[in-house]
Structures are given as structure tokens and as C-alpha cells.
Amino acid sequence: MTKLAEQFKQGADQAWESLAEGWRELGARASGALTRFRPAQSATEKSISPTGADERDHGPVSFGRWAFMAADVFDDDDTVIVRIEAPGLRREDFNIELHGDTLSVWGEKRSDREITRGRYSVVQCAYGSFRREVVLPAAVQADKTKAHYRDGVLRIELPKTDAARARRIAVTAG
Numbered sequence: 001m002t003k004l005a006e007q008f009k010q011g012a013d014q015a016w017e018s019l020a021e022g023w024r025e026l027g028a029r030a031s032g033a034l035t036r037f038r039p040a041q042s043a044t045e046k047s048i049s050p051t052g053a054d055e056r057d058h059g060p061v062s063f064g065r066w067a068f069m070a071a072d073v074f075d076d077d078d079t080v081i082v083r084i085e086a087p088g089l090r091r092e093d094f095n096i097e098l099h100g101d102t103l104s105v106w107g108e109k110r111s112d113r114e115i116t117r118g119r120y121s122v123v124q125c126a127y128g129s130f131r132r133e134v135v136l137p138a139a140v141q142a143d144k145t146k147a148h149y150r151d152g153v154l155r156i157e158l159p160k161t162d163a164a165r166a167r168r169i170a171v172t173a174g
Helices: 003-030
Strands: 034-036 066-068 071-075 079-085 094-099 102-109 128-135 146-150 153-159
Touching (some): 102 153
8 A cells, every 4th residue: 555545544544533433422412311201111010210220111102202301400609400391290200319420300201191082193292201310510419409390390409519619719919
């Protein structure tokens, strides 16, 4: 292989690897935004694992299985605020836990529709159990955390630990 061809191959390999790395990074960032909804389970299987360890398929479902549960994470001097869009739920449908730096929200969205006749031609709403995890940007005090659900938005306020709070440092002359 000529030197020019080898340089071209090396440059193409580097460009390809850079492109692949960009796609991997984009995939990693976006993977948390989609939330899988599992179909409702029988009464004996009703509890949802807080660890999310049960990944088996529960069979066919007549409603959408994936939904976008958008989350905003706001980090100010004293508090981390997480907002999750979750329309169509009630406050008692949510379970919230903190594991280290990861906030886990899970529950079940139940269908209130009773299908007696006809059929759906478009189904875009997801029903069943769900789980959404958000990595927090700072250490927080779990025992002082507050959660509110209003107008389809779950708002979780997590006070930072003293060590994680921002502090101003005065600059002196000299």
C-alpha cells in the first residue's frame, strides 16, 4: 500500500471512530428520556420491583409500550429540582426512591377506558408500569426531599447536603 493510501485509510478510520463515538454519546444521553411501560400484571404480580431487575416480557399489549417522560433537572445553590412530565396519573400512582446519586420514580398508569365495541385506529398513549431514573448533579438530603404532583407534572425538590451547597468566596486585596 502506498504511503498516501495508508494516510487516507488512517484518516478515514479516525473519522469513522469519531462519528461512532458521537453516536454512542448521543445514545447514552437520550436513553434515559424514553420510558418503557409494561402491561398491567395480574393481582399476584402487581408489585413493581423498585430495582427494576425483572426485565422479562409480559406478553402482548394492546396499548403503546414506550413513552417520552421528559425530565428537567435544575441545580441552584441550595436545591436540586427535578420536574417530570407525567400526564394522566394521580399522585398515589408514584413511588419515589433515592439510591446514591440516582432518583428513581416508578409506578403504574392505568387505562380508565373500557373497550366494549369497535377498535382503536391510532394508539399513542402508554399504559402499564413505568420506571424513570435521573442522575442527580449533587449530593442531596433524602430525608428533607419533597414531591408535589400538579397539572400532569411531578416536581421533586431535593435540598443539597451542606458539603454540596455553593459558597461565595470573597476576594481580598493584597
